[in-house]
Amino acid sequence: MDVTDVINLNAIDLYLQVDDKKGAIEVLSELLFKDGSIRSKEEFINDVYLREAQGMTGIGDFIAIPHGKSDSVVKTCIAVGRVDKGIAWETIDDKPVKLIILFAVDNKSKNNQHVKLMAKVAGALANKKICEALLEAEEAKDVLSIFKQN
Incomplete structure (x- = not known):
């Protein structure tokens, strides 16, 4: 499965107005709920x-x-959010986070499909040019294009 097959264009907000990690997760989860990708925002x-408690x-x-x-996930997909100022998050480099790529994985997902997807995304994010492009994207379709090119 290709990453672009699971990026949910209806769940991309490149202008998140949140102050913290909790707010980012809530807003992106709300987008997934409104789109019908998850049944229960609270459960998800x-x-x-x-x-998050595991590591x-x-x-x-950034x-x-x-x-x-989660059992609340209807279809495995990815939501994307970006904040301009950066928010506190536990990171390996102690920098604030500006780009959040939230994976919603169906609990019945077989063959560790989500692990493969996360590996593909992490592989793409190892490329500094891709990271820079995502941090500068202006529209949801730009995010999809960036991942399609790589």
């Missing part, structure tokens, strides 16, 4: 925080990839 958020999801260079494997 709880599952995201269960994963940091801030991968450095990016975090939180994720929740």
Whole structure:
């Protein structure tokens, strides 16, 4: 499965108005709920925080990839949010986070599909030019184009 197949264009907000990690996860989860990608925003958020408790999801260079494997997920997909000023997040480089790539994974997902997707995204994010392009994208379709090119 290609990353671009699961990026949810209806769940991309490149102008998030949030002050913290909690706000970012809530807003992106709300977008997934409105789109019908998750059945329960509260259940999904709880599952995201269960994963957050296991270890940091801030991968450095202003990016975090939180994720929740949940029964509330209707279809595995990715939501993307960006904040201009950066927000506090546990990261490997202690920098604030500006780009949040939230994975919503169907709990019935087989063959560790989500692990493969996360590996693909992490691989793309290892490229500094891709990170810079995502941090400068102006529209949701730009995010999709950046991942399609790589």
